[in-house]
Structures are given as C-alpha cells and as structure tokens.
Amino acid sequence: MGRSPQQERPKARLPKGFRDVEAEEIRGVKEMLRVLERVYETYGFEALETPFFEFSDALGKFLPDQDRPNEGVFSIKDEDDQWLSLRYDLTAPLARYVAENYEGLAKPFRSYRSGWVFRNEKPGPGRFRQFMQFDADTVGTASPAADAEVCMMAADALEALGIERGNYVVKFNSRKILDGVQDQLKIPLEVRTTWLRALDKLERLGPQAVRELLGKGRKDESGDFTKGAGLTDEQITQSLNFAESRTLKGMLTGFEGTAEVEEMRRLFDAAGYGEDRIRFDPSVVRGLDYYTGAVFEAELTFETVDDAGQPVRFGSVGGGGRYDDLVARFRGEAVPATGFSMGVSRLYAALRHLGRTASLGSLAPVVVLVMDRGQVPHYQQLTSRLRAAGIRAEMYLGTAGMKAQMKYADRRGAPLVVIQGPDERERKVVQLKDLAAGAAMARQIDSREEWRSARAAQVEVPEAELVPAVKAALEQRR
C-alpha cells in the first residue's frame, strides 16, 4: 500500500465508550484478578472461558433498558444469515456452556470467569461500552447454601483485596420476596419490571427519584425523560417503606422466599459471617431480567466524592443472584443456578481510592545511551548483558543527541543510565549516572553550585564490572 494522500487521512480517535488502558492500570488490575482467582480457587471454583460471540438466540434478551435499536447488544449476521451477538455479560454464555456440556460436567458445577463484556448503550462519564467482569457461578443446585457460598466468597475476596471489614457489606434479598410484596401491594403485572428497576435505583438516586419513577416519571440531569410506573401515592409510599426497611419482620412474614433468606442467615452465622459483613436488605433488586430467587449486591460503604464534589458512599462493585431458568431455556428441564459478578473497573477504582494498588510495578528500565552511532553493536552487547542478568534494560533506539537521550531516560523513569563515549570506550569503562539522585541534588544545590557538582551522582566502573555495578546501584535505590 502507498501512503494515503493528505485529504484521505483517517483521524486517530476511538469510538465513544471505549478507552485505552496503560501500564500502571494493567498491572494493578492483573494483580487484583490474581487475588480474586486465589480466593475463588480456594472455594473449589474452576476457571472457564467462553468466546466473545454467541448466537443471539442463545444469549437471550435480559438486559435492562433495551429501548435503543440493536437493543443494548452488538449484533451481526454471519455468512449463514444467522445473528451473532457479542456477550453482554458472563452469565448467559455460562448457561449455554453448561447446557451444551451438561452430561460431562461433575455437578453441582462451580466455575469462575473473567473477561470483557459489551453493551451497545449510550456511553457517559464512567459508563463504557466495553468493560470487564469477574464472575463465579454454581450450576445444578437449588440449595440456599450455594447462594450463601458465593456471598461469603465475595466478602472474603473483598477482604483479600485489602478492603477492611466495615468498609464493605454484601447485601442479599430474594426476588420471591419482591414478588410477594408486589402481590400484596397489587402492582399491575405490566409495570412490575418498571417497579423492580425503580427500587433498584434507590441506593444510587435516592427516595425522591424512586418516588417519581414509581409515579408519573422522571427527567434526569441530561433532560432524558423516563416513563414512570403510574402507581398510586399509597402504593408508592408502601413500596418505599418496604425497600427502606432492613429486617425480615412485619410485612414479609409468610412470603415465599423468606424461608430461603432465613436459611442463608443461618449459614452465614454458622460460618462466622456476621451482619457487619453480610446482611439482608429488601432494597436489593438487581436490574437483569433473568433472576428468579436470591439476589445479592456487594457495596463499598466508605465515602468518596461525586462529580459535584459531594461526599457519597462508593457504592456497588458487584452483585448477582439465582437464575434457575437460564439453563432450562436450552434443556427444557430445571437446572437451578446462582452466581456473583464483580465489576472489575469499579473495584479497581475503589482500590486506587483506598491506596491499595501501590505499584508492585517492576522498576523502570536502565537506559544504555548511544554516544557513538558506529558502536551500536557494542551498546547492544552491554544491554544484552544486563538483560541476561535479569536487569530491565533498554538501548536508546532513536537518532537524537545526548541531551534528548537523557530527557528520554528521564521520561521513562529510568533509575540509571549507562554512558560510554569514545574516551570511556578507549579506557574500557562506563559511567553509571543515577538520574533521580542527580535531579534531587541539582534541586538542592539550586544555583549556588555548578551543575558539575551533580556529577557526584555519577560513578565510573570498568566495563567488565557493568552487571555487578548496576545491580549494586539498583539495590541501593530500593
């Protein structure tokens, strides 16, 4: 191909809702995932990866707010004229996997998965069209012990990440209890999904917004209007009373689901997970349509500031629930299942906020300057010797002069540069220059002394002793 003429030049930019991730965050997230994996493995869960594409009919339609074209999902037609979709979560693909491999799996089947998922939704601040989830699921058991287990695992995982007890809580509820309340309050069938989604927003938007969403409707800050459920004042007040209560007492008695919630509480008590870590909360709803029983939410309870500078609780970093019909869709027989999904980006943001991502990062590389272009093979040899000793090292690869090379090393955060001009080469020595110490010294001495005083941060060593000398200098800096 030839270079495009000026006027056809494409613009280098990303589509809205997508972003690049750079080294520090990659390292932090990787380390975080390693901790989660360790906890989940301890619980007996096995890793699993499904591909990014599934047949659209296999994924089903369970997303909230599918009111845009393409319905929240990225879909294309394949060469056989069948619709494929990019996964919008990690649960629907798991259901397909289990249904497809049912006979060969030891059941109940515990698995965990991490990976990117895609939503074809309106992007906004902190709202991306590609984001990462970390899921754990148990398929093939209706036992509340399976629901309790994933909640305990989530609590353990948050603590393993360094989030202290008291700074998080795993809240649980049951869709069956919510169904019972809807029956009792005579919520019309056609607005029950709207009712659930309104209550789901209680934590994030507050009671006034939920009141509007349960009534005539609500206009958000961007001016978009969401149609309400059109309930009576009495129904709205009772709904909010229910959602804001914190116990199983009163109106809940006798609902289907109450027994399950009580059984979960007994399991938490037996395993030593108190109300400070895991507790019942009737406002937990979860937005996805496929939940059928227990639902969970992991929330960070410490304060941070919102976009307007107001203190707010950090909020949800994950959740999940029981989805007994998702595998049954394929198999036509009941296959109960439950799972917990962590929002990786939210969780990473929380760890950063708490200062828990303190760079485990590798040290920046030593930079070998190129003082004499004719000697590149020799500089290459010096660099290779450092690398062979396990020292992170680069030879400067550009064409710039010494000043620009020093600036490059500085921008790379290099702890040391290795310098060898014709004179040093003659004498078979190299100069090791400590950039950080040099800069600090230069700042300290200000203008009272000559720049050359900062040469104290520079040592000359025989070329043959390059590796031990660099090692020693790096040790000193730790």
Added chain:
Amino acid sequence: MGRSPQQERPKARLPKGFRDVEAEEIRGVKEMLRVLERVYETYGFEALETPFFEFSDALGKFLPDQDRPNEGVFSIKDEDDQWLSLRYDLTAPLARYVAENYEGLAKPFRSYRSGWVFRNEKPGPGRFRQFMQFDADTVGTASPAADAEVCMMAADALEALGIERGNYVVKFNSRKILDGVQDQLKIPLEVRTTWLRALDKLERLGPQAVRELLGKGRKDESGDFTKGAGLTDEQITQSLNFAESRTLKGMLTGFEGTAEVEEMRRLFDAAGYGEDRIRFDPSVVRGLDYYTGAVFEAELTFETVDDAGQPVRFGSVGGGGRYDDLVARFRGEAVPATGFSMGVSRLYAALRHLGRTASLGSLAPVVVLVMDRGQVPHYQQLTSRLRAAGIRAEMYLGTAGMKAQMKYADRRGAPLVVIQGPDERERKVVQLKDLAAGAAMARQIDSREEWRSARAAQVEVPEAELVPAVKAALEQRR
C-alpha cells in the same frame, strides 16, 4: 421472563470458529503469558491494552485474502452511522494509539500487548475466528537495532518457555530485498501481492504448490481454486531459486535492504545470537500488506505429525516486521515502527507437545460430604475452617446420596473427602478418606479381599483437629 415453550427452545451451541477454553488450558496459557511478559519487561517494553472496537477507517484494510463479504473483519454500524470493526490484529490499533497520543509518549516507544483478535474468515480445523496474539512493538525509530531487538526478544522468550536451542529459529528477511528481486525478475506490478503470498506459502505447502500459485493457479484439497500470478517458467524458476537460497550472496548484492539485513546480522553477532538462533532466510515474506522493510518469522523446527499422520516440522508460531507507513497514515509524517507478534494458541500447542505445560495447577479441592441435610450449616462451618487455612475446599451442594457424592468427589479429582454422619457428629470426630489411595488399594487387592479392607485409606480424627489433619494428609500426597 417465563420459560420458553418446548418448540422455541434455543439450541445450546457455539457459532463455527469459536470455542470454549477450560481450566487446564487457561492455567497453562496464563503461565505462558506471564513468562513472555517477564522477558518483554526485561527488554524495557511497557504493557498497553487497546479496546476491541476501532473505527473501521482507523484499522485500514491490510488483511490477506479479503475476498469474502465483510472482508475478513467483523464490522457494525454505530448509532451515528459510522462503521466500527473488531480488531483483526494488535498492530493496527497500536498505530492508532500512537498517532492519537503521539506528543505525550517518550519515543522510541516500546510496548507489548496480549489479547483476542477476530477474523471473519472461513473457519477450519485449527483455524478459529477468535484467537489470541501477544505483540511487542517499537515505534519511532528506523534503526535496524529495533528490528534486531524484537528478534532477539522473541528468541529469548522461546527459550524462557523451555523450548531448547535447536528446536526453534527466528528467521528474518526484508521486503525491500523482495522488492529488488521483483524488479530484477520483472514481475508485473499487478501480480506482486500474489507473488509475495505465493512465496509466503513455501514452508507450509512446498515448492510444487508455490510453482502453481506463481503460474496458472492451484486447486486446494477442498477443491477451492486460487488464481495464479501467470508468470513465465523462467520467472517461476528464478523466484523459487531465490526463495530456497539461504544466503545474502549472488543475486542479492546491491539491493536496497541488503545493508539493513547485514547490520542486523552484526547486531546479532555482537549480542551473541548465532545462526542457530536467528538467521537470514529469503523465503520469509509475511502475509499482511502493511510491512515495508524487515520481516521476521519464529519457527519451531522439531517434528510433529500432521492430520494425515505424516511427520512435519511444527512450523511458525509468530512473526512480524517493520511497518513504517501505518502511523504515518494518521499523521502524514513518517513514523517508523517495527514489531513481533506471537500466536498464543500455536505456541501453547507447541508447549503441550513438548510436555512443557506440566500442570502447575492447584490441587483439586477437598470435598466435605453432606451426610445429614439438617446439618448443612455445620458442614458449611467445617468447609469454611479449611478455606480459612488456605486449603482448597468445597461442601457438596447437591441433593444426592453418599454414593453419588463420592462419585462427584472422584470426578472433581478430590484428594480427600471429609465425612461426618450422625454417629461421628455425636462423638465430635470426622472421617478423612483418601480417594486416590482408596482406589489404588481397591485395584490392588482386586477381589481377593473385602471392600472394607480399603478402609485403611480412611482415618478418624477429632473435629477440633480437622485443619491440621487435612494439612498433614495433603502433605503426604505431594
């Protein structure tokens, strides 16, 4: 949602060209990537991740064989009527990233990336539409030292993975040399791409197939016909003579690119990388359209068997080259760049073949049986105690009886099961049963002894000593 009626039930299956990945492979690939990352970090490369979607015009069209609709790439239109595509490699997105962030980057800019890429191509055996690559690139330098560096890094990476010297070779060539040969042989401009792609297949298909592809054309095993370059017999013979030679001598003298190749050889020599590890090979072409200079190929040279049971060399596991125009497309000024891409799945298959993926895997979990449904909270407590001590443990979550539970534990590969019936509970003890030892003993004693002899593989310990007893039993099994 309600359960779908029988006739609407979706079939649980994956689209062609996609596959699920299970625990053992996930662990193996993860460990392999960790080794690659360590080597690349030592070379001073920094991690980077770009998103899966890019604007289609930003990716450009550089794939070989784009003769199907959708042209090899998965594309969709976004809500603003602009075409987005899933990345088909990790190089084109890097070019977009560098062009977009040019001013802020310390140059030359070294980065590495691993991730899934997508090709909307005809799937076949071992040919997937989603696969993983691991790339390293240096942007902002035309120096052959940058090309040499990624080749040395690839060689080091293969050895770090346990592929012994002699079992691999990194081969290099230059597109500029290929251009010179085309000029000399008077290959018509309109068939030069066909010429390159034909030579690219020399290693895989052999000289007779390449002869056909350079001549009238070739019908492959599936019956598909590929149109040939229509060259004369003389041109074909000379082309093959060139591609099958192994030196820079003879017809190559004086071509542009020869000096670069010679400079690379000097750098390899200086850094101690002999011809056994990295060598010039004029048959290296690489299929992608964006290469402009040096091209590389990493090949595993040990033998394996093909689908027909014939011994063949394992072949290519990666490659790359210099692509000086890819960033220039965006910026309109020259930004030279070079990179190396590893095929993660091919490489993992090679390591498996060499027995280099010996499961570092975590031990399978201890399974706590549920002998008394009323005591689930107590079994949960036993399980939690094991986990808190860092022991991988599960409580059985199904509803089946003891025999099925033992079978489950066996399928999970559990080293131990913990058993506590009403009698043991009364006496505050548990039974620890070593499944593997029990099975081995049962095999040994055959039918001569009673099954109960195998009880020797079972010990009774006080419940209070559960954790140390399990630890001791697991230690013994190592």
